Amino acid sequence: MLGWEYPPMITGGLGVACEAISRHLGLKGLRVVFFIPTGGHLHKKGVDVYGIDSLVLKQRGVKRIYIDSLLTPYLSEQSYREVYLKVLNINRNRDIKKLYGPQLFEEIELFTARVALLSRAFDFDIIHAHDWMTYPAGILVKKLTGKPLVVHIHATEFDRTGGHGVNPRVYEIEKQGFQTADKIIAVSNYTKSILIEKYGIDPSKIVVVHNAMEPGGKYEKKIIKPSDKIVLFVGRITLQKGPEYFIRAAKRVLEHDPNVKFVVIGTGDMEPRMIEEAARLGISKHVLFGGFMPREEVMAAYRAADLYVMPSVSEPFGLTALEAAIQGVPVIVSKQSGVSEVLNHALKVDFWDIEAMAQKILAVLNYRTLNHMLRRHGRIEAMQQTWDRQVDKIISVYREVLSKNARAA
Amino acid sequence: MREQHKPRITFYFQVHQPYRLRHYGVFEIGSHSQYFHEEKNKDIVQKVGKKCYLPTNRLMLYLLKKHPDFKISYSITGVALEQFEQYYPEVFESFKKLLRHERVEVLGETYYHSLSFLYSRKEFIEQVEMHRSIVKELFFKRPKTFRNTELIYSDELAKTVEELGFKTILAEGADHILGWRSPNYVYKARGADIKLLLKNYRLSDDIAFRFSNTNWEEYPLTAEKYAAWLNAVNGETINLFMDYETFGEHQWAETGIFRFMERLPDEVKKYGMGFATPTEISRLEAKDELSYPHYVSWADMERDLSAWLGNPLQDNAIQELYKLERYVKSLNDPEITAIWRKLQTSDHFYYMCTKWFSDGDVHKYFNPYDTPYEGFIAFMNVLNDLAILIGKKFKERIGDAADKLFQQDSRIVMTDKPSMLVSRIIK
Numbered sequence: 001m002l003g004w005e006y007p008p009m010i011t012g013g014l015g016v017a018c019e020a021i022s023r024h025l026g027l028k029g030l031r032v033v034f035f036i037p038t039g040g041h042l043h044k045k046g047v048d049v050y051g052i053d054s055l056v057l058k059q060r061g062v063k064r065i066y067i068d069s070l071l072t073p074y075l076s077e078q079s080y081r082e083v084y085l086k087v088l089n090i091n092r093n094r095d096i097k098k099l100y101g102p103q104l105f106e107e108i109e110l111f112t113a114r115v116a117l118l119s120r121a122f123d124f125d126i127i128h129a130h131d132w133m134t135y136p137a138g139i140l141v142k143k144l145t146g147k148p149l150v151v152h153i154h155a156t157e158f159d160r161t162g163g164h165g166v167n168p169r170v171y172e173i174e175k176q177g178f179q180t181a182d183k184i185i186a187v188s189n190y191t192k193s194i195l196i197e198k199y200g201i202d203p204s205k206i207v208v209v210h211n212a213m214e215p216g217g218k219y220e221k222k223i224i225k226p227s228d229k230i231v232l233f234v235g236r237i238t239l240q241k242g243p244e245y246f247i248r249a250a251k252r253v254l255e256h257d258p259n260v261k262f263v264v265i266g267t268g269d270m271e272p273r274m275i276e277e278a279a280r281l282g283i284s285k286h287v288l289f290g291g292f293m294p295r296e297e298v299m300a301a302y303r304a305a306d307l308y309v310m311p312s313v314s315e316p317f318g319l320t321a322l323e324a325a326i327q328g329v330p331v332i333v334s335k336q337s338g339v340s341e342v343l344n345h346a347l348k349v350d351f352w353d354i355e356a357m358a359q360k361i362l363a364v365l366n367y368r369t370l371n372h373m374l375r376r377h378g379r380i381e382a383m384q385q386t387w388d389r390q391v392d393k394i395i396s397v398y399r400e401v402l403s404k405n406a407r408a409a
Numbered sequence: 410m411r412e413q414h415k416p417r418i419t420f421y422f423q424v425h426q427p428y429r430l431r432h433y434g435v436f437e438i439g440s441h442s443q444y445f446h447e448e449k450n451k452d453i454v455q456k457v458g459k460k461c462y463l464p465t466n467r468l469m470l471y472l473l474k475k476h477p478d479f480k481i482s483y484s485i486t487g488v489a490l491e492q493f494e495q496y497y498p499e500v501f502e503s504f505k506k507l508l509r510h511e512r513v514e515v516l517g518e519t520y521y522h523s524l525s526f527l528y529s530r531k532e533f534i535e536q537v538e539m540h541r542s543i544v545k546e547l548f549f550k551r552p553k554t555f556r557n558t559e560l561i562y563s564d565e566l567a568k569t570v571e572e573l574g575f576k577t578i579l580a581e582g583a584d585h586i587l588g589w590r591s592p593n594y595v596y597k598a599r600g601a602d603i604k605l606l607l608k609n610y611r612l613s614d615d616i617a618f619r620f621s622n623t624n625w626e627e628y629p630l631t632a633e634k635y636a637a638w639l640n641a642v643n644g645e646t647i648n649l650f651m652d653y654e655t656f657g658e659h660q661w662a663e664t665g666i667f668r669f670m671e672r673l674p675d676e677v678k679k680y681g682m683g684f685a686t687p688t689e690i691s692r693l694e695a696k697d698e699l700s701y702p703h704y705v706s707w708a709d710m711e712r713d714l715s716a717w718l719g720n721p722l723q724d725n726a727i728q729e730l731y732k733l734e735r736y737v738k739s740l741n742d743p744e745i746t747a748i749w750r751k752l753q754t755s756d757h758f759y760y761m762c763t764k765w766f767s768d769g770d771v772h773k774y775f776n777p778y779d780t781p782y783e784g785f786i787a788f789m790n791v792l793n794d795l796a797i798l799i800g801k802k803f804k805e806r807i808g809d810a811a812d813k814l815f816q817q818d819s820r821i822v823m824t825d826k827p828s829m830l831v832s833r834i835i836k
Contacts, residue, residue: 363789373720
């Protein structure tokens, strides 16, 4: 298994999904060796581990191999360069230039080579690679060993960029991964259709396995809160997550009901712009930016909220909507999301349709029956979306590629 | 003679089109804009008119002419007739001609295809009377047979309907009521002197639902084969009750449904079988008395009310609607009353049904909204607006400038208790 991140060091849903998939595969009796770039964390912690003699952690049938690398999720060429220069700066006494690539794509090549080298130490049957950065490693290991490759797609370059400024090299790597793979797992039909339309991939090669949650998510009594109603946004404040549509819908709602507070949890490159936008619209008093919050506090925020809105422009899945539903808060999700395929008891809206979004927000806040119904049934439905069930689907993908490989051999 | 023991075929067709609502917006509450989706309703009436009503009416008239013993019966709602007259006069005229035919029986029902019996007896009776007048006016007939919305039936309903002067009533031949008995005889209602005719759902659904299903082992269903099945039935009547839109709309012309119907009278004649109207067949002696203590309908597998009522959205919406009754009746404004009644049409509550999330797609097919939640929101937005309108009219009556109330600020009054909204306004 090849990924970019793994709890506890995570920045997004990818790491959460990778951990859950690995753990459940382990529980079902499979052995997983998970290769993860350290993302430079080792430097910060002062652990003196460099090069390919990486950190190995073992837990519940899942072996984690941390490969020294500066790769972290959601990197761009520019942001990688910044990280590289920083590390170079801090470690003047070391020969950093020998260890890391000066550019993002060179660093990926290094990571790929290190994975290929290290993989020889293990006996395995299937290569499972998560998202583009690990695809070159997956492809190389497949070439070297002849083992079948399953690529898992959690987000495409089109999702991350909203379709504007797609990096052609990233696109090329993704496409190669899809083409070389024996089977592709997409996190939603929404993502599957992007693969077909934008990458020209044969639909019969793609299996949809929706993301899931752990059952029995903690559900505490609602906390006591002020009389104002609370509408919540949780996620990175980036183009992909559609924060500006949230702010504009807020404006429209507040025109008719000033007793509503809009709370934004998360950080991202668009945060300053969003704060300005709220000020420009004259609703700063009603839009609160909570910044990054630890998981426990996010859960508490869900419970305090009257409504959760996920206005993503392009959301391959959207795990936060399931989290919110499990915490018993009504959910509005954009139609451009994978999670909208698994939640019936949620309201759905086109991300760009501010007017409809505002209307639905007002409806949920004012029609108590609607609110209760969404709460109760949304929760039940989200609880049924378990990894235990979804991982069975992944295992059948494994069976399929293995039998195909055996026949070919 | 052996032929006399053969069951007779009793056809009854339901004709209905609701006034579908617009996706009435939250921000429109208080503006009193048009509630109903004129364009969509017109489109649907014209589409179904072309595909179903006109060709099927033509076929039925032809069959009535060709076969002197061919008989059929119809129930047609007031809201359907209004829309035909308004959106497709040719269809309207065609029904007038067909339903005036002497071998066509016209049944009684609620004018608005409503669930009023469950919520207001007074309103129910008024709607039955309204329907009776329009049938009299258009078709020169006085209905003697009654069918309630969606074939919803209970012992209590039979009693009320008997008091209204009907001699016969229709119901679903539900297995759990019939037990070992057959739907193919005439029964009597428990506690009322009224005959009960039961839908033979297997043979009815063979036409209405399974006809074009290529996965069905009996596909394709020919008139010849079907006539043989009818001939094999023991009993005195085979009650084939179905939506009229079966012909050409649910089952497209390409499926051969028209040819099937055209051939059927010839094929049954070969077995010496004939047709009857509900009133005719109910002259036979009742074989037994049947009790329906609980409501039974012809919908879904459950044959109960769960397609329209039971989830919190549906219950909230319909209860609030009927709570407006006393205001509407005391206002006695014809326009308001008509709107309030159009909102009673059962389809609005059907759109809010969440059952189909787990089973079947029938609901989805008939639903103009993406989800039941949207159906609820549109309906409640309309109901809030109507409540405000009613409040204003009351204020006007007593000389208060009610508009002032709402002009002071642009805030939306929005609640899932619109009935309380009215009382707050008129206080």
